[in-house]
Amino acid sequence: MVHHADASNFEDGVTKEEAYEQVLLQAEGLFDGQRNWVCNLANTASLLWHALNSLPAPSNEVNWSGFYMADRKEGLILGPFHGKVACQTIALGRGVCGTAAASKKTVRVEDVNQFPGHIACDSASRSEIVVPIVTDEGKLVAIIDIDCAVVNGFDEVDQKYLEQLAALVAKSCDWP
Ligand code: SME
Numbered sequence: 001m002v003h004h005a006d007a008s009n010f011e012d013g014v015t016k017e018e019a020y021e022q023v024l025l026q027a028e029g030l031f032d033g034q035r036n037w038v039c040n041l042a043n044t045a046s047l048l049w050h051a052l053n054s055l056p057a058p059s060n061e062v063n064w065s066g067f068y069m070a071d072r073k074e075g076l077i078l079g080p081f082h083g084k085v086a087c088q089t090i091a092l093g094r095g096v097c098g099t100a101a102a103s104k105k106t107v108r109v110e111d112v113n114q115f116p117g118h119i120a121c122d123s124a125s126r127s128e129i130v131v132p133i134v135t136d137e138g139k140l141v142a143i144i145d146i147d148c149a150v151v152n153g154f155d156e157v158d159q160k161y162l163e164q165l166a167a168l169v170a171k172s173c174d175w176p
Pocket of ligand 1: 095097147
């Protein structure tokens with residue numbers, strides 16, 4: 001890598017699988033020697049944004065990629081992200097994020113208007129995927145949240161790679 005920003009460049013015509021493979025590789029490289037969660041999650045949010053936005057539709061309709069952190073007081077509190085200003089806190093069990101956090105299971109929502117309790121931080125968002133980040137000890141530390149401006153923005157390929165990314169992130173950071 002010549003410049004750090006080069007990690008955000010994805011070649012024209014890459015498949016979704018290739019883009020996610022690059023995200024995983026770049027993340028691993030960036031986390032090498034760096035365990036600060038703010039630093040690592042900030043760069044990961046950027047990697048996800050640029051990877052997905054370099055793909056054909058529907059992935060290039062992604063309008064928010066980031067993290068909510070587990071918080072004793074709030075349930076979830078906004079972490080590093082790429083996109084527009086978002087809801088600051090989410091109670092466990094509320095919305096797509098709180099549902100995934102409470103169950104520690106990925107939640108993929110084809111159409112957010114059909115998800116009871118969906119929290120609309122941005123009315124432009126139409127589909128969403130939330131992947132919990134859980135340590136080896138089984139502790140929820142954060143969630144990955146990605147929104148898309150069209151319905152059905154995410155499939156099993158997104159889920160598979162985001163779950164791999166969540167596992168990598170979980171073991172690569174010191175959590176608050
Ligand atoms: N839609 C989410 C809230 C977070 S924003 O999408 C960034 C939810 O229902 O939990």
